[in-house]
Amino acid sequence: MTIALETKGLEKSFGGLKVTRDLSLKVEQGARHALIGPNGAGKTTVINLLTGVLKPNAGRILLEGNDITDLAVHKRVLRGLSRTFQINQLYADLTPLETIGLAVSERLGRGGDWWRRMGTRGDVNQEIAETLGSFHLLDVMNERTATLPYGKQRLLEIAVAIATRPRVLLLDEPAAGVPESERHDILAAVAALPRDVTVLLIEHDMDLVFSFADRISVLVNGAMLVEGPPDEVARDPQVKAVYLGEAADA
């Protein structure tokens, strides 16, 4: 078993508030691994620790066996660890074609002159077209991202992350806020992600989690409550209690 991403005894506090407690997580290479937990369990904090946005108070993070705990965000991306991020804040005025063009060109080290290069490099153009096609964005590729249906914007976020050619992809709530009519496209896109990319999914939508994941880790109060295959996790009385408790609070 090869481990693509691992945390060892990860700890994070904000002032006196401990939000990540002795977290040891192993994501196998090629896995479809989901990290779930009730509101405030600390899932976003874990993602921020993994990507390097936050520094842990203790513990280590290993990517393909190499310690990346002290690496800056962009260096982790160069090592093959990417996440989806809120595209509507960053690329609202660009089109999907321009956005994916920029992402591919950046990866190839040609970010600065991508406008000029686009259209002149057959391999780059083909990759851009393939990426747009596999995320169902060809029909809207020349529209401003800000004007796209929300589901298409979320697809574009995943497409941008894939354009960086990650070996490990952190998918942060890809279905959040997507209307029912567009959810199917997100589920289909996530299901069709390349198998050689290891995926850690953070998601509230249990349909998506259970249709996607081959392994599930349940986080409660910053600590790992249960980890295992989906059927085991679904049957676990502690997990049921946590989610029933959340439903009762709602």
Ligand SMILES: Nc1ncnc2c1ncn2[C@@H]1O[C@H](COP(=O)(O)OP(=O)(O)OP(=O)(O)O)[C@@H](O)[C@H]1O
């Ligand atoms: N920068 C911060 N400063 C202080 N407290 C924080 C900070 N970030 C998160 N927290 C607290 O840490 C706890 C975990 O938050 P986090 O956002 O990681 O949980 P989550 O599982 O992602 O929640 P949700 O599912 O609601 O998004 C919460 O109590 C939150 O208020």
